[in-house]
Amino acid sequence: MSTHDSQDAIVIQDVVKSFRKKTIRGEYTTFKSELVRWLRGQRQPKQKQFIEALRGINLRIPRGKTMAILGRNGSGKSTLLKLITGIYSPTTGTIDVHGRISALLDLGAGFHPDFSGRENILINGIILGMSRAEVRAKMDTIIAFSELGDFIDEPVRTYSSGMYMRLAFSVATHVDPDILIIDEILAVGDEHFSKKSLAKMLEFKRQGKTIVLVTHDLSTVERWCDLAAWIDGGRIRRVGTPAEIAQEYRQAIALAEARSTTFTPPALAEGDTGRLPDVPSAQQASELPAAPAAPAPVVLSRVRFVDGAGAELSSLSPEQPAEVHIDYTAREGTEGAELELSIESADGKPLYVTSTRADAVALPARLPEEGRVRFLIERLGLLGGEYVLSVRARVPGASFTGPKAQCRFAVVSEREDHGIFRPAHRWVVEESPARARPELARVSGS
Template identity: 45%
Template sequence: MTVFHPVEEEIEAPAKPVDVAIEVRGVTKRFRRYHDRRTNVKELFSPRRARVKRHDDFWALKGIDLDIPRGKTFGLIGHNGSGKSTLLKLVAGIHRPTEGTIVAHGRISAMLELGAGFHPEMSGRDNVYLNGSILGMTRKQIDAAMDDIIAFSGLEEFIDTPVKVYSSGMYVRLGFAIAVNLEPEILIVDEVIAVGDEEFQRRCFDHLYELRRRGVTIVLVTHSLGLVADLCDEAAWLDGGKLKAVGPSREVVDQYLSAVNRREAEAQPQPQPENNDAGVPADETEGRTPRRGSGEVRVTRVDYLDGDSQARPFLTTGQPCTIRISYQAVEAVPSVTFGLGFTTESGVQVAGPNSGYGEAAFAVQPGEGHVDFTLDSLPLQPGEFLVTTAAVDKGHPYDFLDRAFVLKVRADDVTEPGLVKLTGNWSLGPSVP
C-alpha cells in the first residue's frame, strides 16, 4: 500500500475497504505561473522589480474526492487542461498534492509520458532494470519478466542499443512493455498508446484485456470517448480542475458530450428570429463552388433545424431534424425536383435523397419559398459533410450547387464506427446443443 500526503511527517493510512484501489480525498494542486525571470543579480535585488508580482497561482485541481474501484478499468475524460494528467501524476507519486490525501492500495505501474524514467545513455535492457527497480521489483523478478518485455516491445534488435537513438514509437513500445509486464497491481496509462502503430495498439489492447481478466486496476486517460465507453467500467469527467461527474462510463461520456455540444452551440452566432439565420446563404458560396443551371429557380440558402424547428449550427446523430432549402423563383415552374447530396470531406458520397419526380414533383410559384427534408432520426455519424443542392426537372438543371454547404454533425452519446448509424432490432436465437 502506497500513501501520498502533502505534509512531511509519516501518516498511517486508514484501513479502507478491499474493493477500493485508489482513494482521493480533498485533493487540490496548485502550480505557479511565472510572468518573467530575473536574469542577473541587479534585477534580483532591484526594489522596483521586488514590488512587481512575478507569478500567479494556477489551480490545476480543486477539491477532488474520488474512489477508484479495485479490479476495474477506470477512465478520466475532459478537455485539454482539465486536470486529468495532473491527477494521474499525483496518483503515481510524481507530484504531491497541495492539499488532501491520495491512498493507493497496491503497487502502481505508470505509463505517463514518452520515455519517462529512461536514461538516454543506457541501453533498453538497462532501462528495463532501472524502471523495474523504481517500481520496487527485485532483479530476480525483472530477470523473469525480461524475455516477455523484449518480445512484447518487438525491439529484439535494439534492446542493447542506447535509448537516445530510439524513435518516439520505440519509446512507447518499450515503456508500455515494462509497465504491463512487471506484475502491476494498479496500471496508470496516459494517452500514449496512440503513438504506436496499428499492430502494436492491438497487442496493447489484447494485453489490457488480459490484465483486466486477472483483476488489475487500470486507470486510463484518453480523448477517445469510444475507447472509454467500450473499455472502461467507470469514468470520471474533469472540467477546469473540478470533478463534474463520476459513474458508469457510458453515462459519464454522454454527459460530457452533451456539455461539449452545448458549449459549441453557445459559441456560434445565435440565429435571429426574424431570419432564422443558422445556415449559409448560397451567394456566399459563389466563386468557391461550381454552379450551373438555367436559373428559373435558384437556391438561396440552406438551414439546419432541430426537432423543435429551431435553427442550429449543427445537427445531432439519432435526433429528429429538418434540412431547409430556401429558393427564389423568377417565374412559375410546374415541375421541380429538389435534391440533396451528402459527401465526406474525403469525397465519399454518403446519400443523395430527392423530393421525387413526376406527380411527386413540386409546382413552384414566382417569389421566395422553401422546401423541407425532415428526418425522424438523423443517421449520419459525427463529422463534417459537404452538402450539394439541386433543383431540376427530369435531368434539366434549374440550379445546381456542388458541395457548396457544410453540415456539422455531433453526438449526444457514444457513436459507432462508420459514416451512418443503422437502427434495428437484435434478437438471440435458441442455442443448439
C-alpha cells in the same frame, strides 16, 4: 500513500494541487532602462501567483474496475494521474493507493537516453518496485513483447517514438502491477503492435486489475471502461457510467462549440487562475433550442452485448456466441412496431443490416410499456477491429426517424486472416485427384 487492504484501489479525499507561478513584468527591455529604474528606487518585486490545478477532488476507484477520466485539455486530468503515481504531492488532502502501481504517462518517461533498452528495463523495473532478480527473470519476456530485436542493446536516444512506446508499454505491463495508469496511450505503435497491446489490456481486465485511463476517445471510454469521471476546471463534475458521462460530455462540448467557434483567452488579471471557461452542464446542453416534436411511440433506452450469464460484453472473439439485449419503452397502444439492427465499422460503413420485418419476426401486436427484445448471434464471425451496433424503431406509416440506440464493441482475434468477416470454413487437402484420399484439415471454430 497507504497500501493496506481495501475494497477501493485508490481513495482520493479533498485533494487540492496548487502550483506557484512567478510573474515578472516585461516592460524593462534594456539594461540601461533597468539600471535607471533601480537607481531611482523604483524596483518592483516579482509577483507570485498560485495556480490551482485541482480543487477539492474526491474520488474512489474500486478495485478491479477500469475508470476513465474525461475532460478538456487543461482541466487537470494529467495532474491527477501524477498525484496518484506519486510524481506530485498534493498541496492539501490525501491519496491512498492500495497496491503496486505501474504508469504509462509521458513518452519515454523514466528512460535515460544514453542507456540501452535492456539497461532501462532493469532501471524502470526496480523503480516500479521489482527486485533486480525479478526484473532479470522477466527480461526476455519484456524484450520479446516489445519486438525491438537488436535495438534492445542500443541507446534509447536512437529509438523512434514508436519504439519508445513499445518499450515503455512492455515494461509497464510486465511488472505485475495491481494498478495500471494510462495517459492517452492505449494504441501503441503500428497496427500489429496495437492489436498486441489491446489484447494485453483485455488480459489485465480479465485478471481483475485496476486500470485508470485518461483519454479523449469517447468510444474507447464506452467500450472499455466500467466507470467514468468528468473533470472540468480542476473539479469533479460528475461520476457515473461511461455511457451517461460520455453522452453528457458530448452534449456539453457541442453546446460550447455552438456558442463560439473560436476562443481567445483573455489577459490574466491579478488573482486570475487562468482557468478556461466552464464547459456547459448537461442541463444547459439540453436547453439548446430545438423544434418541438411529438414523443416517439417507441424509445430505445439501451442496447448492449451480453454473454450467456447476462454479463455485459465490450469485447468479443470471432467465434463467440453472444446476445444483444434491446431495452425499450413504448407509448400505450403502440401497434405494429419494427426494429432494425445494423453492425457498422468504426468509420460508419454498414457491414450488416437486418430487421424484425426482414426476418419475419412479429413483435407483439400491442407493445408493453416496457420490454426487451433479444437478438441471438450463434457466431459473430467478424475479424479483429472496432465496430458499432445500432438499433432503431419505427411504427407503420413512419420512417426510422427516432434516435438510434448504439453500443460500441471490439473484436479481438489471434488469427492472421484479413478482411471484415470470417465465414465458417474448412480446408481439404488431397494427395492426388486420382487417389481421392482426402485429409481434412479443419479450422478450429468452424
